[in-house]
Every structure is written in C-alpha cells, then in structure tokens.
Amino acid sequence: MPGGGGGGSRRGRRNRVLVPQARVGLDSLKMEAAQALGVQTPADGYYGFIAARETGALGGYMVKNMIASAEAQLSSQLGGQMSGR
Incomplete structure (x- = not known):
C-alpha cells in the first residue's frame, strides 16, 4: 500500500516493489481488490x-489472485512441455 505502514523508521523499508515496472500492475490489482x-x-x-x-x-485478496495467476502460468508452461514430448 502506498506510504508503507508501521511507524517511524520502518516506513521507507516496508512494501517495497522489487520490480519497479510492476508498480502500475500492482496498483491496478489493489484497486480491483478494493472494489x-x-x-x-x-x-x-x-x-x-x-x-x-x-x-x-x-x-490477502491480492496474494490469492497472484498465486492463481502464477499457477495458471505454470500450468500452461508445463502443459506445453508435456504435449511436446
């Protein structure tokens, strides 16, 4: 969430986006979850x-959706590998 959380000295270190290009997507996912x-x-x-x-x-909603997305992506990747044999 923007602005981090917690108090004082922890503010700048929490909820840091590891891939800056993902910021827009994460914000969109957050708005979708809120709605x-x-x-x-x-x-x-x-x-x-x-x-x-x-x-x-x-x-929790965001994590649930990210896991579902990752599982679908892995499933499609593994499905393509399995059919190629």
Whole structure:
C-alpha cells in the first residue's frame, strides 16, 4: 500500500516493489481488490485511516489472485512441455 505502514523508521523499508515496472500492475490489482471487497480507497492514496482488517483483506485478496495467476502460468508452461514430448 502506498506510504508503507508501521511507524517511524520502518516506513521507507516496508512494501517495497522489487520490480519497479510492476508498480502500475500492482496498483491496478489493489484497486480491483478494493472494489471486489467493497473497501473505499482513499483519494490521496494514504491507507493509514483504513482499518487493519480491511487492508489485510486487500492484501490477502491480492496474494490469492497472484498465486492463481502464477499457477495458471505454470500450468500452461508445463502443459506445453508435456504435449511436446
């Protein structure tokens, strides 16, 4: 979530995007998750005033979708290898 979380000195180190090119996709996934869960997203991008339960639900939803996407990608890659034998 934008702005990180936690307090003080941890702020800059949390929720760092490891692949900067993925920022737009992750933000899009976050908005999709918020819409699906009925969480109002803050206009300024600061999630500090949203309940931890809601932000946790957003993160869980995002992880669930990322895992499903990775599984589908692996399945299609392995399916192509298996049919090529």
